Amino acid sequence: MVIASVVVTGLIGGALGTPPGVLPQRMIVGDMGQTFGFHLPASVLDVYRPAELVLFGLGGVVIAVLGALLPAGWAARARTATALRTE
Secondary structure (H helix, E strand, C coil): CHHHHHHHHHHHHHHHHHHHHHHHHHHHHHHHHHHCCCCCCHHHHCCCCHHHHHHHHHHHHHHHHHHHHHHHHHHHHCCHHHHHHHC
């Protein structure tokens, strides 16, 4: 249950975190090219394919699940009465 509860949070975090993570890459590479007088084509700036962007989004789920493993292990080993008292 602990791990299942963080999946939605991980999906939302991955979906919200991917665009702000990709945007600076595009801006920085474009600015670096302009600094040296180059106009970089879109093929140089758009280095991430849609499948990779989906993987970035799913990375939020992986991070959330890894973060929930310790509390999930504790909850699995705890006695029922102890676990209910901590709720």
